[in-house]
Amino acid sequence: MFLYQDKVSFLHRMHPSAKLVGLVLAFCHPLLSSDPLYLSSSLGLALAVGALGRCLGNYLRMRKFLIPLFIASVLLWALFRRVGEPLLMLGPLSVSSESLSYGLAMGLRITSLLLFGVAFLSTTRIEELTAGLEAVGVPFKAGFVLSLAVRLLPTFAATGSEIVQAQRARGHDPFSGGPLARLRKAVPLVAPILLYALRKTDQLSVALEARGFGSPDRRPYLTYRFGLRDALALGVSAMVLVLSWRLRP
């Protein structure tokens, strides 16, 4: 569920705010052009960033999800985007060299975007994300609540699957019938999970305050200094982005 890997790397050591800004810059790169060759360079950059964060292993772990996504986006765009001379007709659908090239581009774009995200999450703790958000001006409480939501997701997912099992044990079959029947069948699943989420967040808010949350004296334990490494990383990222923008096809 969580991608974070407790390692030492260039990216791990970066200031979380610098990483956030870097992520935004990285996201811009694959959006500048729809040329497959250009977008291959985005993918190359994503791999380089992965090496810098020692998280190529996580990239590999995501292949079961990324490869089908890549294939699906290539196929969908290639089949449904009507441009150029059809090379191949499949009933009402057609594939042209333009639509194929566009499909390839979209597949590369979504893959590089996701890989940049994976690199960020693999090298940044949720607490660092909160600290990073705080440093760029997001109030601590808001950032904290956001990170809490991320943290609670696996717990909710686990409870959700328990609830599905509990209802199946009583002969409930939530995944059959038409859309309306399915909607009705969701009630026995949704009601307990909503109540669970409400109770859980209520208990958590009490537990948080019992541990001093909300105190104006708070002093963060994790502190970061914006260093040479961060300046260098952001400088290089910005330069690459500007160059790519100027040289893009």
Add this chain to the structure above:
Amino acid sequence: MKAVHLKGVSFTYRGSGVPALRCLEYAQEVGEFAVLGGRSGAGKSTLCKAIMGIVPTLQRGEMEGEVRVLGRKIEGLRPFQVSRWAGLVFQDFEAQLFSTSVELEVAFGPENLGLSRGEVERRIRESLRAVGLEGFERREPWTLSGGEKQRLAIASVLAMGPPVLVLDEPTTDIDPLGREEIHRVVKELKSKGHTVLLVEHEVGEVEDADSLVLMSEGKVVWKGKMGKADSELLASCGVRPPEPWALAFHLGVPPLGPEGMASEIERVLGGRLEEVRRRWRETVDEGATPGDVVLEVRDVEYSYPSSQAQALKGVSLEVGEGEFMAVLGPNGSGKSTLAKIMAGLLSPSSGSVLLRGRPVRPGKVGYVFQNPDQQLFAPTVWEEVAFGPRNMGVRGGELEDSVEEALEAVGLSGYKDRDPFSLSRGERQRLAVASVLACSPEVLILDEPTTGLDYEEQRRMMEFLREWNLKGRTVVLITHSMWVAAKYARRCALLLDGRIVADGPTREIFSREDLLSLAHLKPPFVTQVGARLGMPFLSLDEALEALRN
């Protein structure tokens, strides 16, 4: 100056007509270690929350009286202000851990106190050492066992340095070994000068506390030295009398360990021991031999998709018609996984599960989950129970009959039109059982059905299961409550690290302390005493019956 002092405190939660605390008087000295017991709904948790200022500040309601912690009035303070003097550890450890590493979890409290980094580091070190979690700093909290999580929760409160520590049923969801570790940690806190208030159902497990406090209906009804409360008083407050105290009281001897108690009984009985043993053997009922095999587990292996480790490593098991069987084992041994596979809710990675010779399907084997709130959703009790049989196509008069029958079996006949969520935890648990019974399962599997219930509710639940079993129905119980298994199950299977390491009649399994200790389990006190006398008793009643003369 008292560490904790409540004077005439009454509190009614907003929206509830019934007061949770009624003119409560309570005082605890600095450095005192008190254990608080009482039935569900007696107001124990509300007392804990009042000390922290959680009621009425965060959870609103009508409050009267005065709460003081170390001489300071709590009124008008927010819990984060109180947290410098008093810390609260909750029952549900999942709801109090939220960080991505043990170190950051513990750092959270001290951060909020505004301490320097050096000081926070020192406190992390010290509080992790106090709970025996040194070396865990970089671990992710959700990879810890239940007992470790709860000790982490204690450390994270401890790191704030509160002189007063309140623990609200910290051991409820935890196996016997984990409980022992938590109790040891709590005792050490007392020796370091902390004032400790521990809410605990099994008061006998913390015999070395300074005092025992009993609550009933929103009041403290008794406070005195541990061991001075007699069985009747404890039972009247819904607390299970610790077996060593009860045995000592009934036999007129001082409370001793199993060895001491056995030799004391041997001394008192003298030459009559052989006679007692002979008569005990005659009366012991080992139960009817089970009928044909209903449910068969064959070489089942299972791995969760998210994990490399195997949860079950080749389990085979046959359940006979009319059996009352318990599956025992520590947290993480694979008990729940096995039970879900037996109910057809999970498919084994290899091997098979057969119900009367055919592959099991969900709904044919009844499965009651540990937490009833994970299945209740209907607006009324009747609708909740009707949900299962309706899914199976039962309609009309037949539906009404099966609902009525199921409700009657669990003693909830008068509750038909009630909202399930207005019921007590024990009632909700029984409702969950009824909702499964109504599907007329061939085998009933229950996962920890007594967890979170007080002694009376536990007994009611188990007595009902016994009655149902006596009608020839098959029951499989997943539990780590040893007295429950000893008293009610006829057969026990011991699961350890995904394998069945022992399987046999309860008395046989429970006489083997060496075997149980492998699985971090210990037989009940009376069984330990009895085994030394050649009569491994399975319950206090049985022991008293045999030794009455």
